[in-house]
Amino acid sequence: MQFFAQHSKLCDLYDKVAAGERISEADALRLFESKDLNAVGAIADLARQRKVGNRGSYILNRYINYSNYCILSCQFCSFARKKRDADGFQLTIEEIVHKAREALQLGITELHIVGGLHPSLPFSYYTEMLKALRALDPRLQLKCFTAIEILHLAWLARKSVEETLLELKAAGLDSLTGGGAEIFRKEVRSAIARGKESAEEYLQVHRAWHRMGGRSTCTMLYGHVESLADRVDHLRYLRNLQDETHGFVGFVPLPYQPENNEIPVENPPTGFDALRTIAVSRVYLDNFEHITAYWVGMGLKYMEPSSKNTFSTWLGPRRRNCKPKRRWSKPFARPAARRCSGTRFTSP
Ligand code: SF4
Numbered sequence: 001m002q003f004f005a006q007h008s009k010l011c012d013l014y015d016k017v018a019a020g021e022r023i024s025e026a027d028a029l030r031l032f033e034s035k036d037l038n039a040v041g042a043i044a045d046l047a048r049q050r051k052v053g054n055r056g057s058y059i060l061n062r063y064i065n066y067s068n069y070c071i072l073s074c075q076f077c078s079f080a081r082k083k084r085d086a087d088g089f090q091l092t093i094e095e096i097v098h099k100a101r102e103a104l105q106l107g108i109t110e111l112h113i114v115g116g117l118h119p120s121l122p123f124s125y126y127t128e129m130l131k132a133l134r135a136l137d138p139r140l141q142l143k144c145f146t147a148i149e150i151l152h153l154a155w156l157a158r159k160s161v162e163e164t165l166l167e168l169k170a171a172g173l174d175s176l177t178g179g180g181a182e183i184f185r186k187e188v189r190s191a192i193a194r195g196k197e198s199a200e201e202y203l204q205v206h207r208a209w210h211r212m213g214g215r216s217t218c219t220m221l222y223g224h225v226e227s228l229a230d231r232v233d234h235l236r237y238l239r240n241l242q243d244e245t246h247g248f249v250g251f252v253p254l255p256y257q258p259e260n261n262e263i264p265v266e267n268p269p270t271g272f273d274a275l276r277t278i279a280v281s282r283v284y285l286d287n288f289e290h291i292t293a294y295w296v297g298m299g300l301k302y303m304e305p306s307s308k309n310t311f312s313t314w315l316g317p318r319r320r321n322c323k324p325k326r327r328w329s330k331p332f333a334r335p336a337a338r339r340c341s342g343t344r345f346t347s348p
Contacts, residue, residue, distance in 0.1 A: 002046070008039035017046050017283060025232050028284040032228040037276055044279035051282075051289060061110035061143075062103035066091050066129065070116025072148075074193040076182075076224065078260035080116045090118065093125070097132050100140075110141035114177055117149065123157040127171040134172030142172050146179035147205035148197045162208050169214065176209050178217035178252055183226045184234045191225050192263055203241050210247025217292075218248050222277055223256040223269030231277070235284050242287045250290030253277045255297050274298050 005014035013027055023031075031040050067090035070080035081088035091099075100111055111133060126145075133142055145153070145168070154164040165173075182189060184199035197205075206216050220234050242248050255269040255277075269277075282291045 002042060004036075004038035005042035005046075008036050010034060010036065010039045010043060013283075014039075014043050014046065017043055017050075020050075022286055023284055025236055028232045028235065028280055029229060031280045031283060032231060032276065034276075037272060037279075040276055040279045040283075044282040047283045047286065048291075051286075057290070059110055060106075060108045061112050061141075062099070062108050063112045063114075064091075064096055064099055065115050066096055066113060067115040067118050067121070069118050071119050072117055072193075072195050074196055075262045076192045076221070076256065078257075083119065090115075090121070093129050093132050096129055097136065100133055100136055104137060104140065109139070110143055112177060113142070113144040114146055114149065114179060117152040123153060126153055127167060130168060130171035130173055141174050143175045143177055144168075144173055146177050147202045148180045150176070150205045150209075151197055151201060161205055162212070165205075165209055165212060165214070169212070173214075175214060175249075176206065176216035178219040178248075178250075181219045181234070181238075182221045183224075183230050184237050185226070185230045188226045188230055192221075199237060203237060206247065207241060207245060210241075210245035215247055215249050217250045217252055219252045219254050220277075220281075221254045221256055223273060224263055224265050231280075232284075235281060239285055239287060242285070246287070248288060250292050251281055251285050251288050252292040252294050253281055254294060257297065271298075 002014075005011060008014075010031065013023060013031065016023060016027070031043070034040050065079075067088075068079055068081045069083060069088050069090060070077075073080065096113075103111070113129075130142060130144070133140065150161060150164060150168075153168070154161050157164050157167065159167070180196065181199075181202055182193050182196070184202075186198070189196065189199070206218065209216055218238050220231065220238075222231055226234075238248070238251065253274075255274050256263075256265065258265050258268040278291055278293055281288075285291065
């Protein structure tokens with residue numbers, strides 16, 4: 001691996017990382033613009049080795065969507081429904097507990113619970129849901145809600161974000177999910193997610209949560225109308241907040257899925273782009289322990305190159321509510337991989 005980087009045009013960046021120096025935004029853009037994936041991967045591999053050694057992690061979790069009704073209509077979203085739609089749904093707390101109980105019997109250690117911004121469920125629905133799930137198993141990780149959901153819940157509760165988070169924490173919330181970051185630059189944001197919270201609001205929710213000792217993940221939705229410079233700008237915000245709070249346990253780059261939405265994207269993300277984005281993130285986000293290869297979005301075939309050979313340190317969830325079509329083909333040394341026992345290993 002080292003050979004590829006040291007004999008490429010990126011050798012100065014390899015030396016920089018080898019010397020333990022932080023790369024700049026201009027450096028990150030060079031890595032994004034490079035077609036030399038071997039060299040980019042070698043630099044990322046060096047950064048990964050230094051951060052966590054030769055180790056990958058995964059988690060057994062279950063995703064539960066309590067509802068797909070949403071008052072917003074983000075242009076890229078194929079999940080949200082309106083009340084008039086025949087395929088809209090909302091689960092009762094009993095139904096959610098039933099799903100969680102089934103999943104616990106299969107050995108999960110985390111629930112990842114998100115939904116749309118429901119038009120009429122009261123705040124008590126969310127706190128009661130958390131309490132009911134907490135009562136099921138005190139060790140179960142309850143990773144729930146995106147930043148925009150927290151803002152919505154604060155509005156419902158007529159409380160500040162901090163007060164809302166404290167109340168959710170008291171009800172059982174362990175960590176926040178990272179969804180909703182999309183791309184922070186305003187112009188891109190309004191092109192793909194008009195009406196959604198601003199970058200500042202997203203970061204402020206996570207900042208508030210981190211300040212009260214909470215942990216969360218963060219994401220970037222890439223491969224639509226953003227430029228490579230927009231991706232670097234996005235990562236810059238995340239690195240800065242992590243310098244400030246150290247509250248992110250991991251970063252999850254999410255490749256844009258072009259099906260069933262309104263954004264005309266001629267060239268959706270390729271496997272090359274997915275691997276390169278994970279690699280650049282690994283190098284630039286030097287204050288993050290984990291970079292996730294999110295197989296649900298990338299596909300299983302990119303798991304091995306993104307983890308074993310190169311640069312991610314967390315391999316996304318093995319979900320219990322969807323069955324991969326094929327089994328793992330030794331993507332990494334299973335015995336060395338660690339099961340979730342706390343907020344360190346969490347899903348996006
Ligand atoms: S807020 Fe979330 S669920 Fe609602 S439309 Fe936007 S992406 Fe979809």
